[in-house]
Amino acid sequence: LYLLLVLAVLCSAVYAGGDSKEKSKEESKEKSKESDEKSNESSSKEVTDAPDSTTIAAAAEDRCAGQPDGTVLASLTTCSNFVTCQGEVETVETPCVPSGTIFDASRGVCDYEPNVLCTIDEGVTEAATTEAATIAPEPSPDQLKGLCKGVIIDMIPHPGNCGKFVICVLGKxxxxxxxxNQVFYSDIKVCAFGDPKKC
Structure with a gap:
């Protein structure tokens, strides 16, 4: 009888050990599946989080986001134009004047090509158009209005002519x-002798 009791205990221990081995195998399989799912989720998140061309285009359109009104930026399409930020939105492109000048983003003014580094590849068509263009009209006060928005009082360079400047008073x-024979020097806010073609 004692022998049967020992045999029963041993059998139950072996049976229970077999169950625990199967359970641990199942648990390890489940853990493996979960970790695979998590790695798939994280890799799919990585792909989802990567910026697509729409996001990049939106970033280009949001160049004025966070910029003060009156900030002048280079055009994304041609070196001979610029845009002004107004209400964190880009205004209509304004051509540089006089004809033959291009926008210098580092100084925020239009200048002659030898004095400016243009990084936009405009191609042959754009260059031919620029050469054939007639003298561009002066930007209107409405086009320049964005330059002064939010400014209480300041003197800023005219974006199209080195021999001119804009006085902003209460946003106007x-x-x-x-x-x-004088040009406006924005760093000292005065007109002084200089070459308007090389300002």
Whole structure:
């Protein structure tokens, strides 16, 4: 009888051990599946989080986001135009004047090509158009209005002519001209002798 009791205990221990081995195998399989699912989720998140061309285009359109009104930026399509930020939105592109000048983003003014590094590849068609273009009209006060929005009082360079500057008073622009053979120096806010073609 004692022998049967020992045999029963041994059998139940072996049976229970077999169950625990199967359970641990099943648990390890489940853990493996879960970790595979998590790695698949994280890799799919990585793919989802990667910026697509739409996101990049939206970033280009949001160049004025967080910029103060009146910030002048280079055009994304041609070196001979610029845009002004107004209400964190880009305004209509404005051509540089006089004809033959291109926008210098580092100084925020239009200047002659030898003085400016343009990084937009415009191709032959754009260059031919620029050469054949007639003299562009001066930007209107409405086009310049964005330059002064939010400005209490300041003197800023005219974006299309080195011999002119804009006085901003309570957000309203007033275009002023330097005397003959003088250009506006924005760093010291005065007109002084200089070459308007090389300002």
């Amino acid at each position: 622009p007033s275009i002023q001209s330097c005397v003959k």
